[in-house]
Amino acid sequence: MAKVSFTSSGDLLAAYLSGEIDHHSAQMLRQLIDAEISACMPMQLVLDFGNVSFMDSSGIGLILGRAKRMQAMEGSLVVQQAPDQIKKMLDLARVDYK
Amino acid sequence: MKANNLMKISFYSRSVNEGFARGALAAFLAQADPTVPELADVKTAVSEAVTNCIVHAYPDQVGLVYLTAALYDGGVIKITVADKGIGITDVNQAMQPMYTTGNPEERAGLGFAVMQSFMDKIKVTSKPGKGTRVVMTKTLQSRE
Numbered sequence: 001m002a003k004v005s006f007t008s009s010g011d012l013l014a015a016y017l018s019g020e021i022d023h024h025s026a027q028m029l030r031q032l033i034d035a036e037i038s039a040c041m042p043m044q045l046v047l048d049f050g051n052v053s054f055m056d057s058s059g060i061g062l063i064l065g066r067a068k069r070m071q072a073m074e075g076s077l078v079v080q081q082a083p084d085q086i087k088k089m090l091d092l093a094r095v096d097y098k
Numbered sequence: 099m100k101a102n103n104l105m106k107i108s109f110y111s112r113s114v115n116e117g118f119a120r121g122a123l124a125a126f127l128a129q130a131d132p133t134v135p136e137l138a139d140v141k142t143a144v145s146e147a148v149t150n151c152i153v154h155a156y157p158d159q160v161g162l163v164y165l166t167a168a169l170y171d172g173g174v175i176k177i178t179v180a181d182k183g184i185g186i187t188d189v190n191q192a193m194q195p196m197y198t199t200g201n202p203e204e205r206a207g208l209g210f211a212v213m214q215s216f217m218d219k220i221k222v223t224s225k226p227g228k229g230t231r232v233v234m235t236k237t238l239q240s241r242e
Contacts, residue, residue, distance in 0.1 A: 001117075020120075023149040024113035054120070054138070056145040057208040064206060085138040092215055093208055 002052075004029055006036050011075075013042035018051035026058040033066060043075045050081035059086070060093040101168035101176075103129065108164045111156040111181070119148045119165055123177070126167050130175060132238050139216040140175065140236060146209040147179035147232045153200055155183025155230055173238035177217075180231040186224040193222065 002025035007014045015033050019025065037045065045066060049055070067077045079097040082090060090097050105126045109115045120141045127137060144165070151163040166178040186192045193214075198207030213220050217234040224230040 020117060022113075022116045022120075022145050023153065024116050027113075054141065054145075056142050056149065057206050057212050058149065060206040060208055085135060085142075088216075089142070089212070092212060093206060 001025070002029055004032050008036075008040050008042065011043035012046065013037065013040045013044070014046040014048060016048045016051065018053075020054040021052055021059040021062065022054070022056050023058040026062045030062055030065065033062075034069070037066070037069060041073065042070075043073075044078065045070050045075065046078045046080060048081050049079065049083065049086050052083065052086060055086050055089055057089065057093070060089065060095060063095055064093075099170055101170055104166065104168040106164070106166045108162045110160050111152045111163050111183075112160060113149075113152055115163070116145055116148050116152065119163070120145055123165065123167055127169075127175065130169050130173060130238055136236070136238055140177065143213045143216045143220075143234055144177060144179065146212045147177075147234070150209050150232075151179065151181040151183065151230075153205070155181040155185075157184065173240055174235060175238065176233065176235045178231060178233050180229060182229040185226040185228055186222075186230055187226050189222050189224050 002019035002021050005016045013036060047063060063079060070077045079095060082097050107122055123144055124137060124141055148163055161181060161183055164180040168176045191197060193210040195211040196207040198205045213234060217236045219235045221233045
């Protein structure tokens, strides 16, 4: 089970992800995040992986898809708080994080 | 070499079973006492292989995914994920990082790259129209 909750202030939208991100849950997360992007039109989207217990490459697809959306709006995307195992996946996919 | 222990399960190619496959595998592997990162590596690799079956092997139908895990001496684990789906015409091409026949907006094309990186060895055999078999091995570090 994966979940996402949001906070937004000004031009920034933060999505706090939790649980297990795989192909099954990524579809639902994508829809929820995209709906929130459409509602808030942020300049920066923060994806927080602090409470994600598992992620396979479906999570990379989720990140890259949202990065493209933010680019199209001339905005940016930041990945933060990734646990070590998820950093390993991000490194493999050459996705930057802080 | 004969396995010290072995488990086989099969399940429908429904995406909800990706989590089931990881959970069942983790429960079986607990007896081999893997470290947390080792178990996460194996779960990730299996999640990729099972997702490939669901997304690519059976694109327009539900079929069976076959998961086998075997434990050998010296902490060697061998995992097989097989399907009777459409198969892969060019396995070498399919294994190239970033190559995907899925929606490029949402699929990273990293499945095989992750399996190669997170496991010690991977072998893929496939026949168009017959199915695909992925065999992965990893040796767990011994714990004193």
